[in-house]
Amino acid sequence: xxxxxxxxxxxxxxxxxxxxxxxxxxxxxxxxxxxxxxxxxxxxxxxxxxxxxxxxxxxxxxxxxxxxxxxxxxxxxxxxxxxxxxxxxxxxxxxxxxxxxxxxxxxxxxxxxxxxxxxxxxxxxxxxxxxxxxxxxxxxxxxxxxxxxxxxxxxxxxxxxxxxxxxxxxxxxxxxxxxxxxxxxxxxxxxxxxxxxxxxxxxxxxxxxxxxxxxxxxxxxxxxxxxxxxxxxxxxxxxxxxxxxxxxxxxxxxxxxxxxxxxxxxxxxxxxxxxxxxxxxxxxxxxxxxxxxxxxxxxxxxxxxxxxxxxxxxxxxxxxxxxxxxxxxxxxxxxxxxxxxxxxxxxxxxxxxxxxxxxxxxxxxxxxxxxxxxxxxxxxxxxxxxxxxxxxxxxxxxxxxxxxxxxxxxxxxxxxxxxxxxxxxxxxxxxxxxxxxxxxxxxxxxxxxxxxxxxxxxxxxxxxxxxxxxxxxxxxxxxxxxxxxx
Amino acid sequence: xxxxxxxxxxxxxxxxxxxxxxxxxxxxxxxxxxxxxxxxxxxxxxxxxxxxxxxxxxxxxxxxxxxxxxxxxxxxxxxxxxxxxxxxxxxxxxxxxxxxxxxxxxxxxxxxxxxxxxxxxxxxxxxxx
Numbered sequence: 001x002x003x004x005x006x007x008x009x010x011x012x013x014x015x016x017x018x019x020x021x022x023x024x025x026x027x028x029x030x031x032x033x034x035x036x037x038x039x040x041x042x043x044x045x046x047x048x049x050x051x052x053x054x055x056x057x058x059x060x061x062x063x064x065x066x067x068x069x070x071x072x073x074x075x076x077x078x079x080x081x082x083x084x085x086x087x088x089x090x091x092x093x094x095x096x097x098x099x100x101x102x103x104x105x106x107x108x109x110x111x112x113x114x115x116x117x118x119x120x121x122x123x124x125x126x127x128x129x130x131x132x133x134x135x136x137x138x139x140x141x142x143x144x145x146x147x148x149x150x151x152x153x154x155x156x157x158x159x160x161x162x163x164x165x166x167x168x169x170x171x172x173x174x175x176x177x178x179x180x181x182x183x184x185x186x187x188x189x190x191x192x193x194x195x196x197x198x199x200x201x202x203x204x205x206x207x208x209x210x211x212x213x214x215x216x217x218x219x220x221x222x223x224x225x226x227x228x229x230x231x232x233x234x235x236x237x238x239x240x241x242x243x244x245x246x247x248x249x250x251x252x253x254x255x256x257x258x259x260x261x262x263x264x265x266x267x268x269x270x271x272x273x274x275x276x277x278x279x280x281x282x283x284x285x286x287x288x289x290x291x292x293x294x295x296x297x298x299x300x301x302x303x304x305x306x307x308x309x310x311x312x313x314x315x316x317x318x319x320x321x322x323x324x325x326x327x328x329x330x331x332x333x334x335x336x337x338x339x340x341x342x343x344x345x346x347x348x349x350x351x352x353x354x355x356x357x358x359x360x361x362x363x364x365x366x367x368x369x370x371x372x373x374x375x376x377x378x379x380x381x382x383x384x385x386x387x388x389x390x391x392x393x394x395x396x397x398x399x400x401x402x403x404x405x406x407x408x409x410x411x412x413x414x415x416x417x418x419x420x421x422x423x424x425x426x427x428x429x430x431x432x433x434x435x436x437x438x439x440x441x442x443x444x445x446x447x448x449x450x451x452x453x454x455x456x457x458x459x460x461x462x463x464x465x466x467x468x469x470x471x472x473x474x475x476x477x478x479x480x481x482x483x484x485x486x
Numbered sequence: 487x488x489x490x491x492x493x494x495x496x497x498x499x500x501x502x503x504x505x506x507x508x509x510x511x512x513x514x515x516x517x518x519x520x521x522x523x524x525x526x527x528x529x530x531x532x533x534x535x536x537x538x539x540x541x542x543x544x545x546x547x548x549x550x551x552x553x554x555x556x557x558x559x560x561x562x563x564x565x566x567x568x569x570x571x572x573x574x575x576x577x578x579x580x581x582x583x584x585x586x587x588x589x590x591x592x593x594x595x596x597x598x599x600x601x602x603x604x605x606x607x608x609x610x611x612x613x614x615x
Contacts, residue, residue, distance in 0.1 A: 168553075414551040420522070471550045475527035476575065 002465060003060075006043040006053050007482045016047040060465055062409055063274070068435050070359075072380045072412035072424025073167070073215060075245045075267035076274065079332075082339060083270065087331035097323040101306050107327070108305035112298040114282075114334040121337075121345065122244075122261055123254025124284030128293040130325040137262030137281025138173040138209075138240070143317040144260055144285065144292040145207045145236045146177055151292075151315060157234065161200055161208040163192050165216055165416050167242060170209040179206055186418070190216035190372050194225055201233035211240040212256065213247070213378035215416045216371065217356070217424070227257025236260065236289075244268045245428070246353060246379035249346035259286040268348075269333035280329040291315040296324050351429035352379040355436060359427050362440045367447075371419045380426035382419050389421045394450040394457060396421045399443070401468055402460035406442035488518035488612060491583055495599055496608035497559040499541075502583065505599055506590070510565055514587040515547060515556060515578070518612055523549040526575040531567040531589050538562055538591065540598070545588055547578065560598040562591040 027035065045053070063069070069076035095107055115127040131137040142160065149157040160174035163184045171181040182200055185193045192210070208230050212220040220226070230237055239253040239261035245268045253261045265280035266273035273279060285293055295316045296307040307324070310316065340348065360381040364370055371382035388394040400410030400423075412424040427436060449456050461467065490496070495503040500519035504512045520526065528548040538544050538558035545556035567589045571578060578586035593599060603611065 417552050417554075472525040472527060475550055 003053070003056055005482060006045060006050070009045055009049060009053070010043040012044060014044045014046055014049075016045060016050050018047055019050075062404070067407055067409050068427075068431060068439060069409040070411050070425045070427050070439065071409060072217075072382075072426040073242055073415070074274075074412065075264070075379075075426060075428060076409075077245075077267075077270050077428035078430035079270050079272045080336065080339065083332040083335040084272075086335045087328055092328075092331060097327070101304075105305055107331075108298050108307075110331060110334050111324075112300055112305050114330060114337065115298060117334075117337045118263060118282055118284060121249060121252070122263070122284045123252030124258075124261060125254075125287045126290045126293055126297070127282055127284045128295070128297045129280070129282045129330050130294045130296065130320050131262065131281035131283055132321050132326055133266075133279030134242070134262060134264045134281045135169060135173070136320055137264070137283050138169055138238075139176065140281075140283050140294045140317060140320060141238050141260040141262050142173050142177045142179065142207075142209075143294075144283075144289050145238065146179070147292045147315065147317050148236065148289055149206060154234070157204060157206040159204040160206055160238075161197065161230075161235070163210065163214070165190070165211075165214050165418060166209060167211060167215060167240060170211075170240060174209065184208075186214075186216070190214060190218040190375060191221055192226060194222055194229070197226060198229055201229060201235060203234065205230065205233050205235035207236040207238055207259070209238040209240060210258075211242050212253075213243045213380075215242075215424075216375075216419075217377050217380040217382055217426075218372055218375040219246075219378055223256045231257065241268065243379065246349055248349040249342065250349045254284070254286065260284070260289055265333040266329060270336045271329045271332040278326045278329050280326050280333060282325075282330075292317055294318065294320050348429050349379070352427075353377070355379075355427040355429060355431055356381055356425070358433070359425060359436050359440065362436070363443065366440060366444050368443070371422060379428070380424060382416075383423045383425065384419050385421040385423065388447065388450065392450045393454050394447070396423055398450070398454070398457040398460065399423065399446055402446045402449070402457050403442060404461040405463045406445070408439055408442055488516065488521060489583070490516070490518075490605045490609050490612070492605045494583070494605060495559075495602040496605065496611075497557075497602055498608075498611055499557050499559075501556060501559045503559055503599060503602060509592075509596065510590050511560065511562065511593050511599060512587050512590050513559060514582055516608070517582050519547075519554075520579050520582045520586070523547060523554060524551045525549055526578050528553075529571040529575045529578060529588070531571065532564050534564050534567060536564045538564065547575075556588060558591075559602065560591075561594040563594075564589050564591050566590040 064076050092107060095104055111129060118127045131140050158179050159182055160179045161182050161184050162170045163186055165186050174181050184197050184200060187193050212223055214220055227237055236259040237257055239258040241261055241263040244263055261284045263282045265271060265282055291313060292315055293313060295309050295313055299306055299308040356377045356379050360370055360377045363383060368383045369387055371384045385396050396413040400413050403410050415424055500516045502514050502516050506512060526547055526549050530546040532544040538561060540558060540561045542558045543555035544558050547554055547556055568587050
C-alpha cells in the first residue's frame, strides 16, 4: 500500500502542538524588510498524524537491521548496539563542542586513542579525524598532496593518475582540486597496467589514487612496483580506503608505500550509514605529509590532551568543518575498535574475505560466471550476467529488483563499469553461513524463473511498497518538489 | 548484433565519423555504444568554436547506468552541435547514426579521417570484445 505524502493529508488550520512555536517568536533582530511575507507551504497535520506517518515510513526501511545487504563497495556490516550505547553516554552527549579542553579530557582521550589505533592499523605516521565523510577525506588527501608539492616549489605537478577501475569519486576529487586526471588501464586479471603507468608518469605527476583491493575485488599485486614508479617520478600515492575492510590488520597501506589514506570509518569501523550519512572520513599520512594535516588534531602533553591548531601546524590545509568532524560517529568507531582489539580487527578482514570467497565459490558452482575466476576474491567479488543477458534477456537490474522480493537487498549493479551486467557482491564478516546459502538459493531460483519466463523478472519487485520505478523517466524529468493540484 | 553502416569511419572508443560534402566531419557514438550505455538521460556537447585535440574528452553521455566521456576522434574545430539532444537525449538511442549526431567539426588535417577504421575494421574490433 502506498503511503500518502504528508502534504496530501494536510488540513488547513490543523497543527502539531509540540512543534508550534506559539506567539511571541523572537526574530533575532532580522530586519522587517528581510522577513518573508507569505507563510511557507508546510503540511498542516496533527502530532499523531505526523508520528504515524513517519513511523510507518520507518517501518519500510530495507536496512541492515532487517535484511542481508550485500551492497558491494559499501561494507554494510552489522553496527553493534554497544557502540551506540557507549557513544550515547550523557557525558559525551552533553559536551558542548566549545567546552574548554579541561572539561573535555575524556572525549579528547578517546579521540587521541582512536588516532593512535588508526595509525597502527594503517601504518601511517599521523591521523586527522576531522573530515566529515569519505568525500571530504579524499578532498583533504589530494589537498595535502598539492600542498606538499607547492611547499617544495614544485607547483607544476598537477596531474593525478587514476586507474580505469577507480571509484568515480577519485577523478571527481582530483578535478575539484584543480588537477587534471589521466586514466591508467587495467589488464585482464584486474591489475594496473604497470607499463602504461611507467609511460604516464613524469614531472607533471602529482600522484596516483589507488584502491587496494581494487573495485574489481582483487588485491593489486604489484603495489610495491607501482609505489616505486610513482615515487621515483616525484609523485605521491593516495590510498582510497573504500576497501580497507578486506585488509584490516593483515597488510598496511603505509607498508605498501602509500603517503596518504582516507578511511571510511562509517564502513570499516561499523557505524550506521547509508542514505547519505553521517560519515567519518579520517585521513592518515606518511612522515612527509604530517605538516599538512587538516586541523584540529588531538595532541597529548604528559597526561593532558589538547587540540592542535594553526599554531601547531602552520602548513595545515586548514579546517574542513566548524568543529572537528562527526564526534558521535568517531566515538562509535572508537568503541568498535576497542571492543574488537587487535585480534578482533584481524578477524574482521579474515571473515570478510572468507565469506566473500565462500559466496563466490558457491555461485560459481551454481553456474554463475565470475568476472575474475582466476583470482581469489578479497572482501567482495563480481558476477557477470553477460551470458544470461544474451541468452535469456535477464539483466543485472532484473535480478536486483527480483532479489527484493526474496528478502535481500540487491548487490551493487553496473559498477565497476568495465564489467558488463555485473553484480558487485560484498557479504561482510557479520553474516552467517545460512544467510549466505539462502542468498545463493535465491539467485539460483531467480535464474530458474528467467529460464521459464523472463517477463516474471521484468515486473519485479512485486512485494515492495512500490513496483518497478521508471528510472529513465525519473532522470529525464526531474520532479523533486511537491506541488498540490491547482 | 549492433549496426555498423558502411561509408562511415570508426574509432575503438565507439565514435563514428562521417565526411560531409563540404569536407566537414560529423561525429556521433555508435549503435554498440548506445546499446551498452542503455537509456540516455543527459548529453553534453562541446561549445561551438572549441578546438579539439585528438582523443580529448569533449562530450559526456549519461545513462541511468553510467556517465561516459566521448572523445574527439581527430583534431579540429567544432562547427556545430546537435542542440536537440539537450531536450531529447533518447534520440541518441533511437537513431545514433542520424538524428542522434553529436557535433560537426572542421578537421585540422583532412587525411586524419582516412586513417581511421572502416566499417569492416570496426566490426572485427567489436567481435574481439
